Amino acid sequence: MKKINKYNLDKENKVTDENFFNNRRKIMASALAFPFLINSNAHSSSQKKLSFNKDLDYSTNEKTNTIKQITSYNNFYELGTGKRDPMLNASRLKSDDWNLTIDGLVENPLTLDGEDLIKKFQLEERIYRLRCVEAWSMVVPWIGFELRSLINLAKPFHNAKYVSFESILDSENLPGQKRNILNWPYKEGLRMDEAINPLTMIAVGLYGKVLPNQNGSPVRLIVPWKYGFKSIKSIVKISFVEEIPVCTWNEQAPNEYGFYSNVNPYVDHPRWSQKRERRIGEFGKRDTLLFNGYSKFVSNLYTGMDLEKEF
Amino acid sequence: MNKIITYSLSLLAFLYIFYESIFNEEIINPYSYLIISSGYISISMIIMVLAIPVMFGIKNYIDRRILGIMTFVASLLHLSLYLIDNNLSLDFILEDLISLRYIQIGYLALLLFIPLFVTSSDALQKKLGSKWLSIHRLIYLILVSSLIHYYLIIKADYLIFSIYLFIILSILLIKKRIYRT
Numbered sequence A: 001m002k003k004i005n006k007y008n009l010d011k012e013n014k015v016t017d018e019n020f021f022n023n024r025r026k027i028m029a030s031a032l033a034f035p036f037l038i039n040s041n042a043h044s045s046s047q048k049k050l051s052f053n054k055d056l057d058y059s060t061n062e063k064t065n066t067i068k069q070i071t072s073y074n075n076f077y078e079l080g081t082g083k084r085d086p087m088l089n090a091s092r093l094k095s096d097d098w099n100l101t102i103d104g105l106v107e108n109p110l111t112l113d114g115e116d117l118i119k120k121f122q123l124e125e126r127i128y129r130l131r132c133v134e135a136w137s138m139v140v141p142w143i144g145f146e147l148r149s150l151i152n153l154a155k156p157f158h159n160a161k162y163v164s165f166e167s168i169l170d171s172e173n174l175p176g177q178k179r180n181i182l183n184w185p186y187k188e189g190l191r192m193d194e195a196i197n198p199l200t201m202i203a204v205g206l207y208g209k210v211l212p213n214q215n216g217s218p219v220r221l222i223v224p225w226k227y228g229f230k231s232i233k234s235i236v237k238i239s240f241v242e243e244i245p246v247c248t249w250n251e252q253a254p255n256e257y258g259f260y261s262n263v264n265p266y267v268d269h270p271r272w273s274q275k276r277e278r279r280i281g282e283f284g285k286r287d288t289l290l291f292n293g294y295s296k297f298v299s300n301l302y303t304g305m306d307l308e309k310e311f
Numbered sequence B: 001m002n003k004i005i006t007y008s009l010s011l012l013a014f015l016y017i018f019y020e021s022i023f024n025e026e027i028i029n030p031y032s033y034l035i036i037s038s039g040y041i042s043i044s045m046i047i048m049v050l051a052i053p054v055m056f057g058i059k060n061y062i063d064r065r066i067l068g069i070m071t072f073v074a075s076l077l078h079l080s081l082y083l084i085d086n087n088l089s090l091d092f093i094l095e096d097l098i099s100l101r102y103i104q105i106g107y108l109a110l111l112l113f114i115p116l117f118v119t120s121s122d123a124l125q126k127k128l129g130s131k132w133l134s135i136h137r138l139i140y141l142i143l144v145s146s147l148i149h150y151y152l153i154i155k156a157d158y159l160i161f162s163i164y165l166f167i168i169l170s171i172l173l174i175k176k177r178i179y180r181t
Helices: A018-022 A024-031 A067-072 A114-119 A147-154 A248-252 A295-302 B002-023 B030-054 B064-085 B090-099 B101-118 B122-128 B130-136 B138-151 B159-180
Strands: A099-104 A110-113 A124-131 A136-146 A162-167 A187-191 A201-206 A220-222 A235-241 A276-279
Touching: A067 A136, A067 A201, A110 A114, A114 A201, A124 A220, A136 A147, A147 A201, A187 A248, B002 B030, B002 B064, B030 B064, B030 B138, B030 B159, B064 B101, B090 B101, B101 B130, B101 B138, B122 B130, B130 B138, B138 B159
Parallel strands: A099 A235, A136 A276
Antiparallel strands: A099 A110, A124 A136, A136 A201, A162 A187, A162 A235, A201 A220
């Protein structure tokens, strides 16, 4: 029998039991006597478990989305542009033998392999809101470490003003890279003060296990106060640079996706509204919060800036 | 008989998406699925209305006028789903209408449909004579506005849109050929 948690009591139990949620429609379907609807579950539970602490300073108490929702509704164009494509094509991303190179204006350039990524730093679970530029959102229990621990290790020089990130380029295997939908490889960037903000995280896991491929295995960025596309997936290179780095969506449509791309309900996308969002699993829409509700931690980064111009 | 076939086919499309949105556990965002798929159904039905006269195998089984009416119903369903998704809030809906181009064009397509719907009866067709045909040529304008409405919300991948465009252009070319001869 599957254990069904009630989510009251303590924080741990607020993370809804994934088995129950994975099976909620099956339970409903069998209750309605539609046994022919039952199909197998796509999410494997064979992935490696991680050991980690639970963070209490930055995590939200909101109900987390289920592993099923988080792993089968993704924007990861390297694996296809449909929301289900990244899950269906997940095996096309070769995430074994990974190397993450840290270079540029640093005293201590280094390369981390897959083992380093989960062993070198004390991992912690952070439950963050994620707001997509397409006006939907989720609450996700990431596992990882603060980007600033990695920055402290690399020791950037004073003239390093920005951090630039680059994703995997593998047009032979990645179905999305067979077409020039975007200018591959995917690139993103942060200003140095954004990169060392304690909220900014390098994630290597999700729901207690290593990242599923469709969520950006084996290593990705999480910047919870910015639209989701800033949180670049499957990173192979982090460079410290002096000039503002190229960011893929900004390059694609500079008037629609700014370098900062902070979540901001007062600055609409030129073609659609950013005032509200659909939290996946909820009916109707809720208001979008400035900086995705993380103003307390990040609004000081932008004092004196006109957020309508520098969006 | 043709009427029944046409009604059933259209209703089947609607039933299918509602059924999927409720029972298909792979659909993570069912409201968005319903809005998007009702949009695809509406555009596809507009294309079918235009294509029926040259689809020789099928045209004898489809009542083109009923298909047109059901296309209007599909578009209304698409609109209603969008309104419900915006919590039926007049503020939200007006805000969108004032500021968003793709929403404005969507409403335009629906408005253009109204004269076609109103004049769809046999009696009015007889009464209006040649005017009836020019009113019903509005379907081309409806198709163009629907396509712009769709085009404006694509983020980067234009593949499916291009397939739609290819199909539409092929149908129009075939029609032109046939009517000339």
